[in-house]
Amino acid sequence: MTVLSQAKLKPGVVTGKDYQTLVQAAKDGEYIIPAVNVVGTNSINAVLEAARKNKSDVIIQLSNGGAEFYAGKGFPDSFQAKVLGAVSAAHHVHLMAQHYGVCVVLHTDHANKKLVPWVEALLEHGEAYYKQHGRPLFTSHMLDLSEEPLAENLSECARVLKRAAKIDVSIEIELGITGGEEDGIGSEDDDLDNPNLYTQPQDVLQAYELLSPLGFFSVAASFGNVHGVYAPGNVKLRPEILKNSQALVESAHKTAHNPLNLVFHGGSGSEQSKIEETLKYGVFKMNIDTDLQFAFAHEIGNFVKENPKAFAYQIDPETHTPYKKLYDPRKWLRKGEEGIIARLDQAFRDLKSAGKSIAQ
Numbered sequence: 207m208t209v210l211s212q213a214k215l216k217p218g219v220v221t222g223k224d225y226q227t228l229v230q231a232a233k234d235g236e237y238i239i240p241a242v243n244v245v246g247t248n249s250i251n252a253v254l255e256a257a258r259k260n261k262s263d264v265i266i267q268l269s270n271g272g273a274e275f276y277a278g279k280g281f282p283d284s285f286q287a288k289v290l291g292a293v294s295a296a297h298h299v300h301l302m303a304q305h306y307g308v309c310v311v312l313h314t315d316h317a318n319k320k321l322v323p324w325v326e327a328l329l330e331h332g333e334a335y336y337k338q339h340g341r342p343l344f345t346s347h348m349l350d351l352s353e354e355p356l357a358e359n360l361s362e363c364a365r366v367l368k369r370a371a372k373i374d375v376s377i378e379i380e381l382g383i384t385g386g387e388e389d390g391i392g393s394e395d396d397d398l399d400n401p402n403l404y405t406q407p408q409d410v411l412q413a414y415e416l417l418s419p420l421g422f423f424s425v426a427a428s429f430g431n432v433h434g435v436y437a438p439g440n441v442k443l444r445p446e447i448l449k450n451s452q453a454l455v456e457s458a459h460k461t462a463h464n465p466l467n468l469v470f471h472g473g474s475g476s477e478q479s480k481i482e483e484t485l486k487y488g489v490f491k492m493n494i495d496t497d498l499q500f501a502f503a504h505e506i507g508n509f510v511k512e513n514p515k516a517f518a519y520q521i522d523p524e525t526h527t528p529y530k531k532l533y534d535p536r537k538w539l540r541k542g543e544e545g546i547i548a549r550l551d552q553a554f555r556d557l558k559s560a561g562k563s564i565a566q
């Protein structure tokens with residue numbers, strides 16, 4: 207029988223051992239913490255509000271593009287924008303999260319080979335922050351070297367994890383390639399031995415043996431998941447891949463049940479029954495991006511449709527009614543935030559994390 211962990215944490219950004227406690231609580235309690243991609247204070251605040259409303263802990267993450275946008279599309283240097291945008295967003299979350307009364311994990315999303323310097327620059331900022339505050343700026347960073355040969359993927363992850371672990375930062379690695387538009391995959395044969403579509407359990411075992419002595423890490427595994435939302439019938443979800451990976455590591459190293467911390471990328475549009483199956487196999491994090499982009503845009507779109515004149519005239523040309531109250535950005539940006547919150551209500555429910563916050 208699983209003994210549910212009774213651990214409680216202070217609300218706010220969690221890092222190091224506290225992050226490990228949170229991951230274990232999710233695995234023991236068989237729920238998944240939603241990981242939401244954000245691009246500005248609107249999306250960050252909406253995520254915090256939704257987490258508080260649903261009494262769920264939450265993961266806030268920035269892609270390199272999201273971080274660049276956070277710094278400003280007109281920022282003069284693209285690389286610097288990716289770094290400083292992420293740092294700026296992290297400071298915002300550190301300041302705000304504790305007041306929302308839930309635990310928040312701060313994470314950065316996919317970094318391929320070209321973006322390893324981005325992660326290293328963020329670690330440099332993390333090291334400076336650690337000196338001052340005794341904790342890092344980010345809880346974890348993802349390294350996605352799944353396009354590289356396995357040996358290179360793993361040795362590079364080991365190199366970065368050694369540095370990250372010194373300031374209590376975790377890493378997420380990717381084994382096998384998540385399908386979808388940005389990855390150019392999604393129509394290959396549904397073959398379990400295809401290492402591009404499906405993570406191979408023996409690769410996961412190799413990662414475990416190399417990385418677990420160095421620090422805390424999680425694995426984004428490919429089990430037929432795709433980024434984005436597509437018509438049904440693309441690639442079949444095969445959660446048994448996760449089960450087999452856990453079983454292989456458990457038997458090879460006589461570990462406790464579900465030794466791996468698994469991450470579900472490309473969760474938008476997945477069947478609920480398949481999501482629930484992954485809960486049993488040690489998945490603690492699921493990324494949600496595409497569905498929230500739509501939720502944000504859809505609500506703003508509705509508002510514009512309902513009030514078309516307010517977006518064409520400051521004052522109505524016939525009735526002379528002023529439209530200031532409708533075109534004020536706070537009015538329609540709030541509609542977008544409400545769209546994010548409503549979609550997250552569903553995500554917290556689907557992933558069974560609602561009511562499970564371990565903050566007190």
Ligand SMILES: [Zn+2]
Binds near residue numbers: 316384471472493
């Ligand atoms: Zn992803």
